[in-house]
Amino acid sequence: MRTRTFTTRSEEETIALAADLAREWTPPRCVLLIGNLGAGKTTFAKGVAEGLGAAPAEEISSPTFALIHEHGEGLLYHVDLYRLETEAEVASLGLEEILARQAVVLLEWAERFPRLLPEERVEVVIEPREDESRWIVVKELP
């Protein structure tokens, strides 16, 4: 497992970091975004979309309501499991099939369903600090 830790001081820095990381990711790639409400998961997703050339940052919004947003004709899937409570509901999303595609798949609130996740995945933990800066820990599993 490789673990790297970054600190970003603004939204722009978070977007730039996410874009750099996304350029390292070859598809199919499962990436968990882990952090509480307001941690900056959507902001990080904006950077990933830019880095992959899937969509401009301003096109990326919260997928909570729609559950799945697709960008760049299948380059990027942005999935939000916030509203789902059981494994059966998550399974009904067709997650397995999405994870098999030649795409980067960003998953929010997916750490609650560890049994449904592939062993090979990236976990991005975002932790806001008092001064609006963020700790971003990137773990590559296994």
Add this chain to the structure above:
Amino acid sequence: MPYILGIETSCDETAAAVVARGGEVLSSVVASQVSTHGKYGGVVPELASREHLRAIVPVVREAMEEAHASWADLSAIAATAGPGLVGSLLVGLTFAKGVSVVRRLPLIGVNHLEGHIHAVVLDARRTGEAIETPALALVASGGHTHLFLWPGGEHYRLLGKTRDDAAGEAYDKVAKLLGFSYPGGPVLDRLAEYGDADAVALPMAKMKGNPLDFSFSGLKTAVLRWVQSKNMEEEIARRRELLRCNPRPSVEEWLRVTPRATLDVIAAFQRIVVEELLKRVERAAEETGARAVIIAGGVACNAGLRRAAHSGRLSCPAYFPTPHLSTDNAAMIAAAAWPRFERGEFDDLSLKAQANLALA
């Protein structure tokens, strides 16, 4: 008299309606899945498709009966083609295609957001009171917060949209973190009247780039921080307990388990959401010289928003849908299809359900 049968299944409502001349609602039937989804705090896609399948035939039958319409009375069939959950959209769209083939009726695919706008236009058509154009159209719901310029006719220009959470989503998430029911808008709107919005300072969004874009994530996070700074576990547990015993508590019942400080934060939250929405509408009205403002979507039910929009602060008149046409319904779909019917613009069976269908 040209009747259009409209069908809407983009999210958690299965709806059918018969509308004459794009203005007279002969029937509007909505089967809501909120009771199915309430405990999840949202819609579950597989469950939603199954519920739509169960509901679509009886809902259409009821809409036809209420309208005293027979299949031979229909001039066209319209269905939502997107945006929405694909599995849900497909139920309504496939049903519409089936009817179109069997009854040889023209098929019209409608954008859900245009439908919301036409929920307001419909009333104007019925009363003969014209909405002056160019008009602004704000569509705010659980999944969308989009501001359009509508010069009239079939084209729209997107002026701004949310960069993170939709306005309705902010209500849902704040309600959930405070222990209230889903959807969050109605309960927070009603309780906001009992709080003092000046008692808690919550931030407005700071926007870089397009000043007509929206952002509600920072506000949601500010409420979360406020909750974390208090010792609220017991209070929230009491509300969740109330919900377990009674899925639809009255305002009085909510008030019994909601202390003053929480009412204040709800009032402050509501005031900022209304301010964020109307500030952009005001600015867009100035920039575009719009002569009217249409405010549609589920958030258009919000009493606080309606009061503020009618308070005289906007430079042009604001139009809202009647409350039962604010949330998802099929009358708005049939109404939006009307101008297309008049122009003879029809879709064929290759029409697809599109999760991300854009209006502009």
